[in-house]
Amino acid sequence: MIRSELLQVLGKDNPELRAEDVERAVDTFFEEISQRLADGGRVELRGFGAFSTRHREGRKGRNPRTGESVEVPEKRVPYFKPGKEMRARLNDGD
16 A cells, blocks of 8 residues: 555545545654654554664675675664564454
8 A cells, every 4th residue: 555545545434534634644643653763762553563773783785786895884774563463464364
């Protein structure tokens, strides 16, 4: 599902809301998750899963085009851990 499809589904399920209001709600939802992760926090959605970040150490990499060795700096990367209910739905085919 892409963002526009999500907006359509939410608009159909909530006909009392204007399209602008649905879009603002979705934007706010994703912005809050992004900001919390950027601040080093964690976002947990019961029944769905948890978003967090993980630290990756710096390392030596290789430029695939030239074969030259390059330094890859340390960084934080997003991580998602599905909740128990989500794993059950994926594995039971519900």
